[in-house]
Amino acid sequence: FEHFDDCAIYRLNDTQSIIQTVDFFTPIVDDPYTFGQIAAANALSDIYAMGGMPIFALNIVAFPTDKLDLDILSIILKGGEDKCTEANVKILGGHSIKDDVPKYGLAVTGIIDNEKIIKNNNAKLNDDLILTKPLGTGIITTAIKKDIAKKATIKMAIDVMTSLNNIAAEKINSIKVNACTDITGYGLVGHLHEICKSSNLSAKINYKKIPFIDQVESLAINDIIPGGSKNNLAFFNENISFYKEIRNHQKLMLSDAQTSGGLLISVSKNNSKKLLKELNKNSEFKSSLIGELVSKKEKTIFVINE
Numbered sequence: 001f002e003h004f005d006d007c008a009i010y011r012l013n014d015t016q017s018i019i020q021t022v023d024f025f026t027p028i029v030d031d032p033y034t035f036g037q038i039a040a041a042n043a044l045s046d047i048y049a050m051g052g053m054p055i056f057a058l059n060i061v062a063f064p065t066d067k068l069d070l071d072i073l074s075i076i077l078k079g080g081e082d083k084c085t086e087a088n089v090k091i092l093g094g095h096s097i098k099d100d101v102p103k104y105g106l107a108v109t110g111i112i113d114n115e116k117i118i119k120n121n122n123a124k125l126n127d128d129l130i131l132t133k134p135l136g137t138g139i140i141t142t143a144i145k146k147d148i149a150k151k152a153t154i155k156m157a158i159d160v161m162t163s164l165n166n167i168a169a170e171k172i173n174s175i176k177v178n179a180c181t182d183i184t185g186y187g188l189v190g191h192l193h194e195i196c197k198s199s200n201l202s203a204k205i206n207y208k209k210i211p212f213i214d215q216v217e218s219l220a221i222n223d224i225i226p227g228g229s230k231n232n233l234a235f236f237n238e239n240i241s242f243y244k245e246i247r248n249h250q251k252l253m254l255s256d257a258q259t260s261g262g263l264l265i266s267v268s269k270n271n272s273k274k275l276l277k278e279l280n281k282n283s284e285f286k287s288s289l290i291g292e293l294v295s296k297k298e299k300t301i302f303v304i305n306e
């Protein structure tokens, strides 16, 4: 737990451990079914990021039963259930409370081979960094609330947030990687900082190689940025060296708080081409090589633009 890994691990015996995580949040899209799907994909993601196999889950629900139609809750739960079915995970129960603001998520339990646990503190010098989904869902969900996101942008963001990281997880289980985490609330810079700090290394990432969902930059220029993303930049800024000409909205794009984001994988140069090819085989989103690990320097992250 000390290295802010995505899940708790409890060793059962010499070969296997239980892997456990919990995540829940308030609705980030209007459609209850989509919200349920996103919440489930997001909760399952932490298990995948560590190389585990989720088995079953429990629902965590808060709902204003006196103000909102209970049918809405059923639809949220159906979204979560369908996403879990896709992941081959059974929902075995849960707990709900009455609350003014709806909240939904899951506690997910999985199993993992002790030898296959992928932590975030094991990145190696010269590793390549691969990102499996484009960034910008925080900015886009903020734009959705302001009703200024384009239809195609909304669709792409929802595709990103509802898609499971299970296929990518299969690939990192078959091709050895050194470290992995999923990109969520702390954004790319926050989660990368954690890998660097706990692995005693720094990272160099190339702004030009970092994939963003269409319209993210034009929204960011107009200050459509969630508070969480601004907080991320304020918090991690002192650990980052940005190339000189970078504009503030681009720094914020790199810090954008994600929901159900992709995996950030640290893999040896020997394995990275093979992994990238595997990840990009009939995949919904293009995985990108965004940078590499370098020796530990005063800053943990160097953002270049070449």
Ligand code: CO
Residues within 6 Å of the ligand: 006, 045, 046, 049, 181, 182, 183, 184
């Ligand atoms: Co995580």
Ligand code: CO
Residues within 6 Å of the ligand: 006, 022, 023, 046, 184
């Ligand atoms: Co999490």
Ligand code: CO
Residues within 6 Å of the ligand: 094, 095, 096
């Ligand atoms: Co109960």
